[in-house]
Amino acid sequence: MIDVQVRNVSKCYNLPARGDTSPRLFGFLPRRRTFWALRNVSFEIRRGETLGIVGPNGSGKTTLIRLLSGITAPKTGEIEINGRLASLVEVGAGFQPDLTGRENIFLNGAILGMPYREIARKLPAIVDFAEMNEFLDVPVKQYSSGMFVRLGFAIAAHLSADILLLDEVLAVGDVAFQARCFERIEALRREGKTVLLVSHDLAAVERVCSRALLLRAGRIVLEGDPSEVIEAYHTASFARSTQEAQGPVVTRGLTFDTADGGPVRTGEPLHCCLSYEARETLVDVVVRVSLIWPSGYLCTELSSGQGLRLERGLGQVEFDCPMLTMQRGIYSADVCIERRGNILEWRPRFGLLRVGAGRIIQGDFYLAHSTRARSFSLEASG
Amino acid sequence: MNSIVKESYVHTSPGERHRPRKVIRPVRPLFGSVPGDLRLLAGYFGLFRAMTMTRLKLRYRQSLLGWLWAVLQPLALMLVYVAVFSRVAGYNASPSPYSLFVMAGLLPWSFCSTATTTAAAGMLSHRTLMAKVYFPREIVPLSYVAAALFDFLIAFVLLLAMILFCGLPLSPQAIFAIPIMVIVTVIIAALCLLLSAIQVRIRDINVGLPLVLQILMFTTPVVYPGTAVPEEFRAVYWANPLAILVEDFRLAVLDGAAPNADGLLYCALVGGVFFLLAYSVFKRLEAKIVDEM
Numbered sequence: 236m237i238d239v240q241v242r243n244v245s246k247c248y249n250l251p252a253r254g255d256t257s258p259r260l261f262g263f264l265p266r267r268r269t270f271w272a273l274r275n276v277s278f279e280i281r282r283g284e285t286l287g288i289v290g291p292n293g294s295g296k297t298t299l300i301r302l303l304s305g306i307t308a309p310k311t312g313e314i315e316i317n318g319r320l321a322s323l324v325e326v327g328a329g330f331q332p333d334l335t336g337r338e339n340i341f342l343n344g345a346i347l348g349m350p351y352r353e354i355a356r357k358l359p360a361i362v363d364f365a366e367m368n369e370f371l372d373v374p375v376k377q378y379s380s381g382m383f384v385r386l387g388f389a390i391a392a393h394l395s396a397d398i399l400l401l402d403e404v405l406a407v408g409d410v411a412f413q414a415r416c417f418e419r420i421e422a423l424r425r426e427g428k429t430v431l432l433v434s435h436d437l438a439a440v441e442r443v444c445s446r447a448l449l450l451r452a453g454r455i456v457l458e459g460d461p462s463e464v465i466e467a468y469h470t471a472s473f474a475r476s477t478q479e480a481q482g483p484v485v486t487r488g489l490t491f492d493t494a495d496g497g498p499v500r501t502g503e504p505l506h507c508c509l510s511y512e513a514r515e516t517l518v519d520v521v522v523r524v525s526l527i528w529p530s531g532y533l534c535t536e537l538s539s540g541q542g543l544r545l546e547r548g549l550g551q552v553e554f555d556c557p558m559l560t561m562q563r564g565i566y567s568a569d570v571c572i573e574r575r576g577n578i579l580e581w582r583p584r585f586g587l588l589r590v591g592a593g594r595i596i597q598g599d600f601y602l603a604h605s606t607r608a609r610s611f612s613l614e615a616s617g
Numbered sequence: 618m619n620s621i622v623k624e625s626y627v628h629t630s631p632g633e634r635h636r637p638r639k640v641i642r643p644v645r646p647l648f649g650s651v652p653g654d655l656r657l658l659a660g661y662f663g664l665f666r667a668m669t670m671t672r673l674k675l676r677y678r679q680s681l682l683g684w685l686w687a688v689l690q691p692l693a694l695m696l697v698y699v700a701v702f703s704r705v706a707g708y709n710a711s712p713s714p715y716s717l718f719v720m721a722g723l724l725p726w727s728f729c730s731t732a733t734t735t736a737a738a739g740m741l742s743h744r745t746l747m748a749k750v751y752f753p754r755e756i757v758p759l760s761y762v763a764a765a766l767f768d769f770l771i772a773f774v775l776l777l778a779m780i781l782f783c784g785l786p787l788s789p790q791a792i793f794a795i796p797i798m799v800i801v802t803v804i805i806a807a808l809c810l811l812l813s814a815i816q817v818r819i820r821d822i823n824v825g826l827p828l829v830l831q832i833l834m835f836t837t838p839v840v841y842p843g844t845a846v847p848e849e850f851r852a853v854y855w856a857n858p859l860a861i862l863v864e865d866f867r868l869a870v871l872d873g874a875a876p877n878a879d880g881l882l883y884c885a886l887v888g889g890v891f892f893l894l895a896y897s898v899f900k901r902l903e904a905k906i907v908d909e910m
Contacts, residue, residue: 307904
């Protein structure tokens with residue numbers, strides 16, 4: 236059963252020609268240049284499948300979502316949709332700042348195509364999900380941005396659609412709220428809903444999706460297993476930044492594995508190996524490998540400390556962690572080699588650390604710990 | 618908490634409901650899709666209602682006089698026209714006081730002008746929303762028309778109160794105001810659809826519209842009786858359905874005269890054709906609206 240069928244879809248936008256921003260006079264129509272946001276894209280989404288779409292900014296992800304939800308029409312091609320489709324492109328887009336939360340729930344629900352009675356029935360669940368009972372009758376303009384976003388997602392999450400389009404909606408709210416969003420998506424999947432997820436959060440795509448597409452410059456470059464697609468996306472992103480550097484030392488490769496060569500997991504030892512080529516023998520060198528969250532923030536780093544000596548020629552720097560405490564997910568790694576404060580080599584997004592589920596934990600980090608239970612029985616104390 | 622959440626979507630298990638099938642193609646057929654479009658629009662009635670309510674709620678929120686404004690505006694406008702025109706010879710041809718005469722003309726007219734001005738500008742003020750979510754776009758201009766119609770109703774109650782206050786009889790023929798206003802609404806809705814779709818691309822409409830409305834007002838019997846129109850212009854003058862409707866409205870409410878059936882039929886026909894045309898043009902332009910904004 237196929238829920239969404241996209242056949243040879245292309246979409247172009249007319250942009251003003253470069254440098255031509257002057258207002259129009261009669262008869263002098265602006266010169267336009269054509270920008271192809273999508274070219275000949277074909278794919279399908281089967282019923283009950285969760286498809287992820289990844290790709291760099293400007294690769295056509297948002298255009299694709301807009302086409303599927305009917306916001307704009309394609310230039311060529313055809314899209315067939317079987318079922319009620321709801322899209323959560325940006326939560327809270329339809330909020331009226333002067334209306335109260337309750338009024339906005341009804342307005343926004345109606346915008347998303349929910350009948351009045353259905354919204355009224357779901358109101359308690361929505362309010363509960365957004366955790367905002369006491370602010371229900373306060374104008375939305377007085378909400379904190381977090382409350383705003385929570386309410387928006389809560390409304391959208393209670394839509395009764397067959398097909399859900401999610402565009403960057405997971406990047407909102409605090410950690411607890413994100414966890415609930417994941418739960419909600421999981422629940423939708425279990426119900427057999429078809430989900431299309433567009434996100435820069437690669438870990439989320441890998442975790443939630445059953446299949447993934449890689450878009451680049453408006454074309455589908457790769458389609459398949461999420462982890463393969465993400466790997467390819469990363470590799471391709473690095474390829475752009477591997478132009479030959481002029482410094483005295485050049486990094487050649489970065490690998491992560493466990494001591495026994497198995498997959499990297501939370502709670503297992505981690506072995507990191509950086510290979511380099513030095514044009515001269517370097518002393519007093521510091522080598523750092525920074526591990527970065529999918530959101531772009533620095534998570535933690537491996538550092539060699541002062542006074543490392545790199546011999547001329549090919550070599551390796553190895554890092555050993557007795558236990559990896561980072562939570563499962565996909566982290567990118569920056570490499571920096573410096574000598575007495577001077578940066579010799581800096582390679583952003585040089586490698587990819589994929590941490591699998593080992594010790595299942597909640598939160599961001601695993602803390603090494605032991606547990607024991609002690610009982611104070613009454614007889615012993617008396 | 619979870620139990621509540623789950624309860625609320627238990628009924629939506631797949632296969633239980635009819636799944637609509639939708640095909641999106643580059644260009645829509647010009648007329649064939651109108652019935653389907655109207656059916657989809659009917660499915661979004663809740664949004665139409667919610668948007669109209671939002672407009673009505675927002676308009677007077679955080680204002681001191683609040684809903685009084687809906688009454689004060691036509692009243693103030695009436696006073697201005699009375700002050701200016703009541704002394705001009707030939708204008709007071711109606712048996713009723715000039716203030717009532719002007720009021721009865723102003724009501725349908727200010728509905729027309731408020732609806733068109735707000736609807737034409739309205740599309741752009743929903744830009745962010747329309748770029749994010751799909752809903753039938755005609756709901757935006759139509760909700761402005763509905764909000765203007767609501768203001769009209771309030772002012773209409775005021776007019777009836779004024780008639781009774783002046784000690785004039787309220788004829789049963791006044792009931793003809795309803796079909797007249799229905800036709801006015803259809804024509805204005807069509808105009809709003811057309812203007813709002815084009816305005817997205819050609820912003821001149823927003824600037825030029827007040828001027829055009831001003832001219833239109835004086836080519837419609839709003840502040841003067843229709844009988845004051847010179848003989849040689851009459852054929853052209855009465856070709857404008859709005860002129861007929863405004864005149865008929867006043868005659869029905871103030872003088873208790875039933876409107877001319879031929880004139881009403883003509884207006885209904887013009888209105889219906891105009892609406893179908895405007896609607897299908899709107900739906901054809903609909904998918905491009907977001908790209909143009």
